[in-house]
Amino acid sequence: MIDLRALRDSPDAVRASQRLRGEDEGVVDAVLAADERRRTALSDFERVRGEQKAHGKRVAQAAGEEKQALVAAAKDLSAQVKQLQAAAAEAEAEVEELLRSVPNLVADGVPPGGEDDYIVLEEVGTPRDFAAEGFEPRDHLELGELLGAIDMGRGAKVSGARFSFLTGAGARLELGLMQYAMARAVEWGFVPVVPPTLVTPQMMGGTGFLGAHAEEVYRLDADDLYLVGTSEVPLAGFHADEILDLRGGPLRYAGWSTCYRREAGSHGKDTRGIIRVHQFTKVEMFSYVPAAEADAEHQRLLAWEREVLDAVEVPYRVIDVAAGDLGTSAARKYDCEAWVPTQGRHRELTSTSSCTTFQARRLGIRERTAEGSTTPVATLNGTLATTRWLVAILENHQREDGSVVVPAALRPYVGLDVLEPVRR
RNA sequence: GGAGGCGUCGCCUAGUGGUCUAUGGCGCCCGCCUGCUAAGCGGGUUUGGGGUGAUACCCCAUCGCGGGUUCAAAUCCCGCCGCCUCCGCCA
Numbered sequence: 370m371i372d373l374r375a376l377r378d379s380p381d382a383v384r385a386s387q388r389l390r391g392e393d394e395g396v397v398d399a400v401l402a403a404d405e406r407r408r409t410a411l412s413d414f415e416r417v418r419g420e421q422k423a424h425g426k427r428v429a430q431a432a433g434e435e436k437q438a439l440v441a442a443a444k445d446l447s448a449q450v451k452q453l454q455a456a457a458a459e460a461e462a463e464v465e466e467l468l469r470s471v472p473n474l475v476a477d478g479v480p481p482g483g484e485d486d487y488i489v490l491e492e493v494g495t496p497r498d499f500a501a502e503g504f505e506p507r508d509h510l511e512l513g514e515l516l517g518a519i520d521m522g523r524g525a526k527v528s529g530a531r532f533s534f535l536t537g538a539g540a541r542l543e544l545g546l547m548q549y550a551m552a553r554a555v556e557w558g559f560v561p562v563v564p565p566t567l568v569t570p571q572m573m574g575g576t577g578f579l580g581a582h583a584e585e586v587y588r589l590d591a592d593d594l595y596l597v598g599t600s601e602v603p604l605a606g607f608h609a610d611e612i613l614d615l616r617g618g619p620l621r622y623a624g625w626s627t628c629y630r631r632e633a634g635s636h637g638k639d640t641r642g643i644i645r646v647h648q649f650t651k652v653e654m655f656s657y658v659p660a661a662e663a664d665a666e667h668q669r670l671l672a673w674e675r676e677v678l679d680a681v682e683v684p685y686r687v688i689d690v691a692a693g694d695l696g697t698s699a700a701r702k703y704d705c706e707a708w709v710p711t712q713g714r715h716r717e718l719t720s721t722s723s724c725t726t727f728q729a730r731r732l733g734i735r736e737r738t739a740e741g742s743t744t745p746v747a748t749l750n751g752t753l754a755t756t757r758w759l760v761a762i763l764e765n766h767q768r769e770d771g772s773v774v775v776p777a778a779l780r781p782y783v784g785l786d787v788l789e790p791v792r793r
Numbered sequence: 794g795g796a797g798g799c800g801u802c803g804c805c806u807a808g809u810g811g812u813c814u815a816u817g818g819c820g821c822c823c824g825c826c827u828g829c830u831a832a833g834c835g836g837g838u839u840u841g842g843g844g845u846g847a848u849a850c851c852c853c854a855u856c857g858c859g860g861g862u863u864c865a866a867a868u869c870c871c872g873c874c875g876c877c878u879c880c881g882c883c884a
Contacts, residue, residue, distance in 0.1 A: 374846075377846080378846070408843070408844090411842075411843055411853080412843065412844070412852095412853095414853080415842095415843065415844090415852060415853040415854085416852085416853090418852090418853060418854090419852060419853070421864085421865085422853095422865090424864085424865095425811070425864075425865050426811075426812090426813095428811070428864065428865070429811035429812065429865080430811085430812075439864080440864050440865090441864080442864085443864035443865070444864050445864090446864075447863085447864055447865080448864095461842095612840090733841095740848065741822095741848090742848090743840080743841095
């Protein structure tokens with residue numbers, strides 16, 4: 370949720386942000402009008418409520434007939450209070466609802482436009498020239514089947530489309546990758562966390578996932594809980610309604626979790642293999658920092674992502690995501706996309722978002738200021754590893770015989786130097 | 794799943810319908826006093842919001858959360874959540 374006071378102060382900044390995102394600007398005037406009504410209604414209620422309280426004290430001290438008369442008058446006041454309170458609550462709710470519908474303010478410098486209007490910041494590494502090496506690369510699923518690592522058929526049998534089994538070398542590679550990412554995060558000072566993956570509507574809404582993309586999340590109707598699509602949700606909720614002490618530096622957590630996504634809007638897209646599945650695992654970084662340090666922390670998260678990408682030795686590029694493709698909560702987002710040889714294009718492996726104070730406002734996460742008051746913190750998140758990374762690792766490190774060389778950094782965690790085809 | 798108990802400010806705690814502004818202590822902050830770190834004295838110390846874009850002042854809400862009863866609710870009633878004790882069931 371954006372800052373109501375900031376919207377009052379500079380409505381044009383909010384309008385500009387909405388334009389950049391391709392969203393409705395009219396909401397700004399609607400909020401301003403609703404806020405005006407809210408403040409009037411609140412003043413009315415508070416004035417009469419004050420009268421009622423003062424009157425109540427006189428009732429308490431009176432006795433006999435005098436008391437009877439005072440109670441009669443109190444009934445009238447009580448009726449008024451009830452009505453004014455309801456009106457104030459309604460006005461309050463209206464502002465709240467409108468304000469919640471506004472996505473985060475886009476940061477300065479974010480490229481305008483939609484999904485295809487990203488800016489490439491940097492390209493790292495060089496794709497292998499398989500033609501020069503004299504063989505046609507196999508795609509990740511073909512390799513996965515050769516290696517006994519990925520089983521989509523049985524995934525579909527047991528759970529339906531877009532579900533897979535990782536078996537043998539596939540399971541070892543996945544677990545090794547996650548362990549490696551987690552070990553690095555711990556080395557950088559992150560607190561490792563295994564969070565719950567079922568969360569309340571408050572947490573899902575507070576992190577911004579029940580807005581435009583609500584149809585992407587699984588909901589358990591019987592329990593009114595949601596399955597998280599990322600551990601960002603429980604890691605943000607971890608400190609909900611708390612006042613943090615950030616004088617000693619940012620609070621950083623690295624969550625490992627299974628993630629669930631309905632992929633409702635992507636029918637027919639990436640149906641082969643494990644590029645886009647309903648369930649995968651992920652190691653996610655999450656930082657709580659003073660609002661003024663958000664940009665600096667964002668750069669640090671990006672740098673840490675790149676360290677792990679470098680360690681798995683796949684070519685990748687860094688993009689600055691355009692305004693129209695930011696999530697509800699993000700003010701700025703950088704993605705790292707790995708080269709996938711058989712697709713001849715880059716695919717997202719990591720994504721780091723600065724949510725500035727947007728999530729913190731909704732979730733009530735503040736810090737104590739030097740003056741003694743409280744102020745919302747900034748929250749940021751970034752990917753350190755996901756199941757999708759297996760796609761890039763398998764394809765980029767394959768050999769002509771179908772074996773796959775495990776990146777050196779992962780070998781101690783995977784327990785294998787080379788993944789070999791299995792006999793059937 | 795069943796029975797009982799509990800939930801008050803950072804911590805502990807008093808408070809069974811109105812009696813001043815929810816007690817009191819610890820801790821913490823400010824000041825005074827004091828011949829070193831102690832003691833004593835005085836004041837302050839939840840959070841959110843409104844007046845109001847204000848470090849002062851005034852007001853409203855806030856006693857786990859949400860409803861209800863009442864002129865009036867921390868207090869009475871209902872639902873939910875959490876913790877503790879016990880019972881049952883289960884990996």
